[in-house]
Amino acid sequence: TRSTRPQRMLKAVQKNATKGNPESVISAIDYFCKHSEWAMNVGDEKGSILDSVVTEVNPSTVLELGTYCGYSTVRIARLLSPGTKFITLEFNPANVTVARQIIAHAGLQDKVTVVEGSSGDLIPQMKERFGITTFDFIFLDHWKDRYLPDIKLFEECGLLRKGSVLLADNVICPGAPEYLEYVRNSPRYESRYYPAHLEYTTLEDGMEKSVFLG
């Protein structure tokens, strides 16, 4: 049967990227998406914004929602200090399989744990299963209608501390209007919008950075 887009992306990485070289994995995926098949990776423009926020926060604990093929996982993991706890959640087992191989090709398999399951089920398990008390940095890039329920879940589970940073992809396209309304109007967050474009296109998109105030 026909291969899937994530499988074809993995093949492109294995063919064109140097093992152990995260930059070459990032470039190979961006090249594949620009010249072969569009895919919903955060991309190079928004990826640079992600890089700058991760670098600024220099987190000790990181959570990513929506691994997909591992592109943003590699972008984040390559910037982390040794000993940082990084967990990424992915619902689709086929994506887990591809992501783990792309992360391994970058040589970053020891920097991140890819957990199969849905954020709604796994967020309440973070403390007991992974010994996490609070997250310093959270990247939201999964189902857009899960952004709002999941940020509320973080609050309920006591997983945010004063200064925790949440960065959300796609707040314009496809959009997460209820999430935006919440973080921009809640007195418990300081929010800032980073304008950009939908990956590999000229369509408007952007990322919202929200700092939990405690």
Ligand SMILES: O=C(NC/C=C/[C@H]1O[C@@H](Sc2ccncc2)[C@H](O)[C@@H]1O)c1cc([N+](=O)[O-])cc(O)c1O
């Ligand atoms: O739909 C988008 N992203 C949803 C991503 C979903 C990913 O996360 C899990 S869902 C899940 C659920 C619960 N917990 C963990 C993972 C899916 O299996 C997929 O791997 C999207 C769409 C566009 N676009 O242009 O259409 C552009 C983007 O940048 C996007 O991120």
Ligand SMILES: [Mg+2]
């Ligand atoms: Mg996205």
